[in-house]
Amino acid sequence: MTNDTGLLLIISGPSGVGKSTVIKEMMKQDVGCHCYFSVSMTTRVPRGSEVEGVHYHFVSEQYFLETMQAGLFLEHAKYNQNYYGTPMPPIQDCINEGGCAILDIDVQGMLQVREKVQRCATVFMTPPDFTSLENRLRERKTETEEHIQCRLAIAKSEFEQANLYDYMIVNDDIQTAAKDLAAIIRAEKLRILR
């Protein structure tokens, strides 16, 4: 992938930590370049107010596997019994135009992308404490208790891999976390332009 001035930014962190919320808030700020949020493809069912094409492309397992076999994903992974993948073409366009492509993907995906993309910055988002994470997942009211427990179990192993990332953001206050994320993008873009 060519990316002379483009940047690819990966954000990972346990489900419910607030990645989508903080990314949405950050997108309102001026970071000095066009930011594109990568809409992943997934076989999981939509939850709550999720909209097709905005939050995810919701597809069947057969469609996902065909897309995978056609080599159209930058990366893909299985998380909690469902497939997730990052469609390559829009990322390539954004990077070629000097923008910042933002990927909300898990640790498995981050490791794959880092192997393929040179200009890649990685951010791990944590909650202030584990109880806050549990509360956020419950208060979102989008998961059954069984799924909440699965996501919390996965979160424990994700925390152990936080040291693989370039940056860490603690999402205590949404506005502060969004400003931290914007500052990381500005700093990474400056580094590229230098």
Ligand code: ADP
């Ligand atoms: P993720 O994308 O990481 O799965 P979400 O962005 O869906 O997480 O956030 C999970 C829930 O936590 C949402 O209901 C959101 O409104 C809430 N939330 C996000 N950030 C904070 C925060 N700093 N303080 C309190 N609640 C938050």
Ligand code: 5GP
């Ligand atoms: P959720 O089901 O809560 O939206 O996402 C579950 C997990 O999958 C989160 O950790 C999220 O970052 C990750 N995820 C979302 N899209 C992708 C993707 O395209 N690839 C990978 N590897 N992980 C993804």
